Amino acid sequence: MKAEIITIGTELLLGEQVDTNSVYIAQQLARIGVDLYYKTTVGDNRGRIAEALRLALGRCDVVITTGGLGPTADDVTREAVADVAGRPLVLVPALLAHIESLFQRWGRPMTENNRRQAYVPEGALIIENPVGTAPAFAVDLPQGTIICLPGVPREMKYLMEERVLPYLREKMGGRIQVIKSLILRTCGLGESQVGEQIEDLMQCANPTVGTAAHAGQTDVRITVKADSEEEADRLLEEMAARVRERLGDAIYGTGSETVEEVVVRLLAQARRRLALLETNTGGALAARLRSVLQAEQVLALTEVLADAETVAARFGGGEEAPWSSPSAAVRAAQELLARSGADLALALVGSMEPGGDPYTARQGVTQVALATPQDVAWQTHHFGGTGELTQRWVGTRALDQVRRYLLSVLRSQGLPKPA
């Protein structure tokens, strides 16, 4: 079964409102395996709504609309559906009685306008709406089915869950399917590098595999359509195993996990406490770590040096900028390890130009050093400056360095890989 959602409302085309209704409907359709091929948004215009409906019926089996069912003259969804169906609007006494009873209960006068909500295209299937005055209805046509839901999110959600999903399930007969997704989160590789490793998997039709890039990390999304939840999970896991084989430790987590959550968890598992010194990232990294529940149990000292002079005076090696080589970061990490009594000390020493951005700023550098009682390791990142994107990017890569170190510690202790 192929579906299209049409969201109706001029406010949506003026950018005054974010369309969350169609997000919810899309999620619900995926749950029962209905393929959503298109979403269309159109204003409160009878002709254009009708045109969008005709088009949708030409390319899908089921069209779900939201909005345009209110009592006022700008709500014209029912008229547009009647136009497309070639049927008149007819008054439904039961709907009118429902609306009248609500106004009576509220002790409020009912206007002539409210009577409009009791009209539906002739022959429509009424979808009872116990949570509002706007009626919902479905119209079966030779080309397909149109289902009209109110735009008020509370009413739309109730009707979608209680009425429309059961209706669609029945329409689909035995052929209930499910669409599920699994997201593998990676760090340390660019999107194009990830894509190259799994290029052949990205050609598969079911599951499908896609990538999406964020600052310093790349997601791999696996989506499957199957006859049951179990089958879907099995296919997702099979494909996930193939992706894991290719990308290995670059995958730090799944779903909505963040790299800072994983680092905090690994620190706890490895019984290590981390100290942190930041320069150009301005405390952004400490803030990300502290946003994780129970981070304070694995965080020792955190410190921010906010100007280049202090960095140079404390850790610099002479005339060159302290970020021109890894040595200042290495010294900072070693000094921090000694001073804090932590098990691990991470130091980021980066160039300090304001508003640096990996794309627009002049070349910047951040040196990241991780000191342990045994040794110190460093990485040079060719991003610098105090811009928000740089702070995020460099912070993520620094966290990834800690993460990979902790994985090696846990493996050397013979513990299973925790991710």
Next chain:
Amino acid sequence: MKAEIITIGTELLLGEQVDTNSVYIAQQLARIGVDLYYKTTVGDNRGRIAEALRLALGRCDVVITTGGLGPTADDVTREAVADVAGRPLVLVPALLAHIESLFQRWGRPMTENNRRQAYVPEGALIIENPVGTAPAFAVDLPQGTIICLPGVPREMKYLMEERVLPYLREKMGGRIQVIKSLILRTCGLGESQVGEQIEDLMQCANPTVGTAAHAGQTDVRITVKADSEEEADRLLEEMAARVRERLGDAIYGTGSETVEEVVVRLLAQARRRLALLETNTGGALAARLRSVLQAEQVLALTEVLADAETVAARFGGGEEAPWSSPSAAVRAAQELLARSGADLALALVGSMEPGGDPYTARQGVTQVALATPQDVAWQTHHFGGTGELTQRWVGTRALDQVRRYLLSVLRSQGLPKPA
């Protein structure tokens, strides 16, 4: 100039991501008076993207796409545009040099995949992207213009503002227009009552007038298209004056103003302090008031009685439920006024069934009394229970009662109407 936005990405059709890109683009188009007639969302599917492009070109002059320009195999927007244009994809050396220079700067390996981003349909106008690797481009066809932007919001916004808007302005020649909206917020009338008062105005073509209902209040949105900001403001104000004439004091504010903000402001202007006693609204009303800056300067005591027995024991009149008549609310307001030393005391005494909802619950009632040193006034609302929607609805109507009282106070002091 008529426009359509096409947002591209399978994650949007799975309900995994809310589409905010098109909201931003819609706002920007409105700023320069481009009419947005449709928004379409389509997955990462070359054939369906091409189909959506053909359709959009058939009904609009300009089509703006976002997404599908990444380096990996699932990004197929440029291929689909090439299909529609009937032109091959060609390598643009300047784009390749830009991408190569970024990877060199970052000290990261460039993959074969990244080279894909240097291809555009032959004859395309390159829209330089200094904030990312994904190139943007425009293709002029006899049917209209396709403008392709990346899906990363930061890059899309930059390119929209710095490149696309100037380009569209130039394309429109002297005929730059502006689309502006004004929202009048009303309280105390149902959507259908508001609609009936302004039914004739809702038939106007420019400005257009529409309504939208929320819990206990109704918005009137006026939208205009004009040749200049000044002209737009003048037309908006003219229509707003006509709407104000019809709806009078039912209009409590404009834009994003809330009724609690207005009440706090009016309390300050009238130099009055408010005390508040809640029952079934469970403190929700006090919380709304306290969310307003400087509310503590106009709020005296606030109190919540959370069970029916306490309400009956303190303010009940015998065997009947304390919300069956206004007398308990009146007693509560008078007692609160005396006890708190405030200038105004508002008491809400409502039926206490859990999860009450104006549509689904059995009939409920909330009595609202407002006591002043001079007198006490009350209103009976046929909503009751402790459901969230009831709390919002009844709270808004109670605030409206305070608001209308304060307006009368300010008028009697000869002060101008402040709203």
